[in-house]
Amino acid sequence: MGVLPYIVLTIFIGGHIYRYQKDQFGWTTKSSEFLDKKSLKIGSHMFHWGIIFVFLGHVLGIIVPAGFYDSIGVSEQMYHVVALIFGIPAGLIALVGLVLLCWRRINMKRIKKTTSTSDWVTLIVLLVVMGTGLIATFFNVDSSGFDYRTTIAPWLRGLFIFNVNPELMVEVPVWFKIHVLSSFSLYVVWPFTRLVHAFSLPFMYFRRSYVVYRKLDKSHP
Template identity: 60%
Template sequence: MFDQFLWVVLPYIVLTIFIGGHIYRYQRDQFGWTSKSSELLEKKLLRVGSNLFHWGIIFVFFGHVMGLLIPVELYESMGVSEHQYHLIALIGGIPAGVAAAIGIIILCYRRISVRRLVATSSTGDWISLLLLTIVILTGISATFLNVDPKGFDYRTTIGPWLRGILTFRANAISMNSVPIWFKIHILAVLGIFAVWPFTRLVHVFSVPLRYLSRSYVIYRKRSPKNI
């Protein structure tokens, strides 16, 4: 029953909070739908840490999509063997994970070492930063512990479980053989999704696409006669 709760009930609770929370937040707090940039308080560490974290996490995200959402059968039909996939995953995943890890460590150090940031940080900032750190460090640890191509295969266990969640055919049995470090990583990810709507992480969905079609702001120089 405990496994059923962790890997079937809990994901849907988190998914409900994630979707409902964003709708509620957008309806009640549109002016707070921002990343609340702290660049004015400190720039040097932010420039390095933010770039490493964001670029690293983008590549990590697409790596997860390729590894978990795309079935093994599709790769096999394309002629990609298990060894080839594993090699590609390591070559692309390890640098991206290391970059994201270094970036989040720098951002954590920045957050706790700059007094003005400590004074202006909210509870949501600390919680999201802590969970992101756990997610990234457990993820990269799981990657290094699974370098052996004959080791644990997440594409035939976690992959089907995740696709089952998204298609409303969740099955906790798929998670029985998953190592503990992968389970901690997944639970930390669920934690991130649960708090996401109530933190500055909502800025991920704030891509200013309307700027592309917005009219230009025209500035005219005043004539000396009108001054």
């Protein structure tokens, strides 16, 4: 857990740069909405909203140091309970949404024919990442269970300041290690799949002039 994260980060950043330089026209979600809108609307909304809250939970639990919560009077047990109350429903919603998206690609012939190998890889890796994440959470429901804020969290933060402490991961339960490794696999394939659209937020819309629509007057030719 000392060198591997930097290899993954290099592929993640380098892959995006390469993809943007070589395949700008392919930098898209490749939406299948015109083939089927109803099931996409349900599954996509559940997946995206669920994953947003899961991401925020990871930021609050891993990026924010435990000492900050101690300083504002949030005990370890209180944090653990709140994390479970919000984290488990968010994870389940995202997973159900992802399963629905997988189902439509497997059972709808038109969508199945337009699904590429990279799409299947993306869906499978996402299922593994989210599944292992929920398993790790359910195995850690006990309030006296493993505290990842004193092991995984400082290890991860140390990577960003080049202060690698792989020994912090030695005593981490295997289900958390599997989740971390599966997350690394997601970052490796990310630049080469449709997941790149996550970095294509339409910020230009905030400064773009309004488009004015006028009703057609049929009385004039």
